[in-house]
Amino acid sequence: MEDHGRLPPSPPSADLGNQLRVARKAAGHSLATMAALTHFSKPYLGHVETGHRQPTPEVVDRYEQVLGVPIGVARDPVRTAHEWLCNSQPPAGRPPRTGRRLGTTQLCRLEARVIELRHRDDVVGSRELLPVVRAELDAVCRLADDAVYTDQHSIRLHTVIAELAQLVGWIASDAGYYRHAEQAYLTGAAAADTAGNRVLGGQLLSSLAYQITNIGNREDGLLIAKTAVAGAVDATPVARALLLERLAWAAARCHDPDTCRRALDAVDDAYDQRSPGISEPEWVYWLNRAEIDVMAARCHIQLGQPAAAEPLLTRALADYNPDHVREVGLYQTWLAEGYARTGNHDAARHTLDQIDTSAVDAGSVRLQRRIHAVNRLTTTGSH
Known part of the structure; x- marks a missing residue:
């Protein structure tokens, strides 16, 4: 059966419990501290970590949120990306089956729903x-498993699955559910491959790289x-x-200034090639x-050039849609970090004070972590 978007199987409970224990110890937390931070009992977590109790998704999610690392992902993302790059075959046809027929009208509704949900994420x-x-x-994956549809409709349906998986991954990552995000991105990449959409596959793997770069192995992320860039050869500007x-x-996270600068120059070149006559995917x-x-x-801040960042961020924030509270808050944290790293801690603290934290209250662990990280800079005077 085709992989229409089902999440990969979890590791055996003993292996996953051991991964939880290793991650906890690597962060320097005792079992008692972990129990207090996750709001599970110490005996229960002890049984989970030793494999005597099955780790539930809630336990794994809370470990990930506390420790800031993905735990228990069943597939190797670097291997998956390499296999994707090497696979340039067109999607295979589907064997005949019986079931409810998927029509064009229903597909159009699904495609419109993806766009609606994607824009809803802004607010x-x-x-x-x-x-x-x-x-x-989940509903669209079940439809892909059970319905009857043409090869052309299969392409559109799996494109919907891939785009929904990308959105699940993005939102889950923002909420601190890194394991679920990684699984969703890999699921989406498989669906995009089924649809024969290399650019969308690159988008899924690129999103995964972004998460891994931020909270995992930076070299793997790079x-x-x-x-993703190499494989999406037909990408629009x-x-x-x-x-x-x-x-x-x-590249900036890996302290590779040459690769970073070349990539930023290429961003400008690509963006300047956009044209009303070129149809871009809606997700951009x-x-x-x-x-x-x-x-x-x-990137300037990450590479130790914070003074160059301030005018770029100030200009971007001046015209940014205030209804996009999370993004405004995130970009304000970068402005504050730029100030802090140039020694202007008063400006950094003032900028942090201006942040609307309602996005944190609404579940953005990403914004919460950024605020805490920059707060530490302003209180320690680190550069």
Whole structure:
């Protein structure tokens, strides 16, 4: 049976319990501390870590949120990215089956629903939106398993699955559910491969690279980001600019200034090639010059050039949609970090004080971690 988006199987409970224990110890937490941080009892977590009790998704999620690392992902993302890069075969036809026929009208509704949910993510918190999008993805995966449809409809249906999986991954990552996010990205990459959509596959792997770069092995993140760019050879200008942005960020996180600068230059070149006559995928609707400036500023800060970041961030924030509270808050944390790393701690603290934390209350662990990280800079005076 085709992999339509089902999450890969979890590791055996003993192996997963051991991974939880190793991650806890690597962070320097005792079992008692972990119990207090996760709100599970110490005896229960002891049984989970030794494999005597099955780790539930809630336990794994809370470990990930506390420790800030993905745990228990069943597939190797670097291997998956390499296999994707090497696979250029067109999607295989589906064997005949019986069941409810999927029509064009229903497909159009599904495609419109993906766009609706994607734009809703701009203004709705992760805690509220994640279960909605997860349920939508599960329903479409069941449809792909059970319905009858043509090869052309199969391409469109698996494109919907891939785009929903990308959205699930993005929202889950924002909420701190890194394991679920990684699984969703890998699931989406498989669906995009079934649809024969290499650019969308690159988008899924690029999104995964972004998460791994931020909270996992940075070198792995950089390798996957490079793979996504190399494999999406038919990317339209704005889509290519997006993939290159994530490559630039991964390079900056790996302290590779040459690769970062080349990628940022390529972002500008790609974005300048956009044209009304070129149809871009809808999922790049948000990428504009302000977003490109924000990423460039973040890279400057990461590479130890914070003074170059301030004008880029100030200009981007001046015209940013205030309804997009989470993104505004995130970009304000980067402005504050830029101030802190140039020694202007008063400006950094003032900028942090201006942040609307309602996105944190709505489930954005990403914004919460950024605020805490920059707060530490302003209180320790670190550069």
